[in-house]
Amino acid sequence: YSGKSGPQLLGDLARKKLVKDFKALPVIIKESSSVYDAVCTLFLEDVGTLYVSNDQGHLAGVVSRKDLLRAMLGKQKIEDIPVNIIMSRMPNIVVCFLEDSIYEVAKKLINNQIDSIPVVREVKAGDRQAYEIIGRVTKTTVTKAFVEIAGDQPV
Numbered sequence: 001y002s003g004k005s006g007p008q009l010l011g012d013l014a015r016k017k018l019v020k021d022f023k024a025l026p027v028i029i030k031e032s033s034s035v036y037d038a039v040c041t042l043f044l045e046d047v048g049t050l051y052v053s054n055d056q057g058h059l060a061g062v063v064s065r066k067d068l069l070r071a072m073l074g075k076q077k078i079e080d081i082p083v084n085i086i087m088s089r090m091p092n093i094v095v096c097f098l099e100d101s102i103y104e105v106a107k108k109l110i111n112n113q114i115d116s117i118p119v120v121r122e123v124k125a126g127d128r129q130a131y132e133i134i135g136r137v138t139k140t141t142v143t144k145a146f147v148e149i150a151g152d153q154p155v
């Protein structure tokens with residue numbers, strides 16, 4: 001007997017679920033894409049958040065459903081607005097890494113009041129640090145991990 005309480009054991013299990021085992025595929029658009037293209041991609045790929053890449057293919061920003069809705073309220077034609085005008089941008093993007101636990105990422109989702117966090121790998125871009133986008137963790141990902149943890153336990 002480990003001497004650990006139920007919540008402690010649950011905490012241990014949650015910390016063992018890693019991003020690399022649960023991450024989903026990222027949906028990425030170029031920063032030169034229009035808001036119109038972004039809305040089409042959102043529907044076609046059935047996601048809530050798109051990641052935006054720069055010319056080098058590195059993470060430049062994030063566009064959410066509400067970012068797109070806000071852009072559609074304006075007078076300008078959405079075919080003529082590039083997403084890089086309306087996206088949330090680096091270095092203010094909250095990211096996570098393959099070896100992070102789902103628990104840590106869940107806390108980031110809550111603390112930053114966001115639905116989605118890109119999974120990235122650090123790469124060198126000249127003398128600067130940049131991120132390659134390799135996955136996506138969302139509230140759905142966290143829910144899946146939770147169901148798996150609960151399912152692991154005998155009732």
Ligand code: ADP
Pocket residue numbers: 048049062063064065066067087088092093094095113114115116117118
């Ligand atoms: P929605 O805006 O559709 O409710 P979110 O709650 O995820 O979706 O996004 C809220 C705001 O936070 C948006 O402006 C979005 O661009 C931004 N955002 C979303 N994900 C991230 C992230 N990982 N890092 C930084 N900002 C983000």
